[in-house]
Amino acid sequence: MAGVRVLRDPGRHAIHLPWAARVRPRLADAGLLDPEAGLLWRLVPAAPGYLPDFLTPPPAGLDPDLAEELATLRATRPEVVRAHLDLLPGPRPAVVAALYADPVAGLARLAAEIDAYWRLAVADDWPRIRAVLDAEVFHRARRMAEDGTAGLLNDLHELVRWEGDALLVSQRHCPAPDVPEGGGLVLVPSVFVWPSVLSIAAGDVSQLAYPARGVGTLWETPVRAPDALGAVLGRGRARLLAALDAPRSTTELARRTGLSPAGVSQHLTALRAAGLVVTRRQGRSLLSSRTPVAEALLGASA
Numbered sequence: 282m283a284g285v286r287v288l289r290d291p292g293r294h295a296i297h298l299p300w301a302a303r304v305r306p307r308l309a310d311a312g313l314l315d316p317e318a319g320l321l322w323r324l325v326p327a328a329p330g331y332l333p334d335f336l337t338p339p340p341a342g343l344d345p346d347l348a349e350e351l352a353t354l355r356a357t358r359p360e361v362v363r364a365h366l367d368l369l370p371g372p373r374p375a376v377v378a379a380l381y382a383d384p385v386a387g388l389a390r391l392a393a394e395i396d397a398y399w400r401l402a403v404a405d406d407w408p409r410i411r412a413v414l415d416a417e418v419f420h421r422a423r424r425m426a427e428d429g430t431a432g433l434l435n436d437l438h439e440l441v442r443w444e445g446d447a448l449l450v451s452q453r454h455c456p457a458p459d460v461p462e463g464g465g466l467v468l469v470p471s472v473f474v475w476p477s478v479l480s481i482a483a484g485d486v487s488q489l490a491y492p493a494r495g496v497g498t499l500w501e502t503p504v505r506a507p508d509a510l511g512a513v514l515g516r517g518r519a520r521l522l523a524a525l526d527a528p529r530s531t532t533e534l535a536r537r538t539g540l541s542p543a544g545v546s547q548h549l550t551a552l553r554a555a556g557l558v559v560t561r562r563q564g565r566s567l568l569s570s571r572t573p574v575a576e577a578l579l580g581a582s583a
Contacts, residue, residue, distance in 0.1 A: 283473035289327035495536035528568035
């Protein structure tokens, strides 16, 4: 849903302008941006407008499946759909009024539009988006292990802070609802919610979507390694060596190469054993860099 918000107001999300310029014509040709007939387009306003919470059910796990999420959406109770639509300002456009009158049919149509949006706007870029999100989860898990809850939460975003035993979210236009004690809170890293955060109260568990680290490099051209070096070392390891033009952490390497953090760690272990990479601690971070032997290999294969 946050990606649709980007398309609503690309100037507010300048980082994503390359993506928006590329996918908008496809979506327009499919009728998904039609201001009269596009149900998804009508339901998702530009930030900071209200986003009906039934559009964003809590993720089923760490690796949610689109088909499962669409099934959850289609199963939303009619009274929930109507209650959330009642919060929308102004008169209802015809396409939204049809959803209000017949939520079952309307949700089936909405799910089909979301599926089409995914295929046209997200699917091709999902591997690089997934790499950023995996690196973010890896980073937050490490922060939690090293610094506890406060360390995990206090650098999520400038609008979010942990005070005492409460997580405070300050939004200028759409304040987050209080989370009932014991209700839990799901943190959802996102690339498209940048530059703000999005509080969601769908179902029994509240959610907070926040910008994943590394979103600024998301649309950069992926690092390429010389083909000759890739034939010898393997493409993943060669790509890592090419990305180590400066000392970098595992999470940063994952963002730059599109590899998973676990994959980066495995490749770095092999490269260290071969004398091509050294890893040193800098503060709380472990930074890897190329050895002179690796520099010579890259120079010879360029």
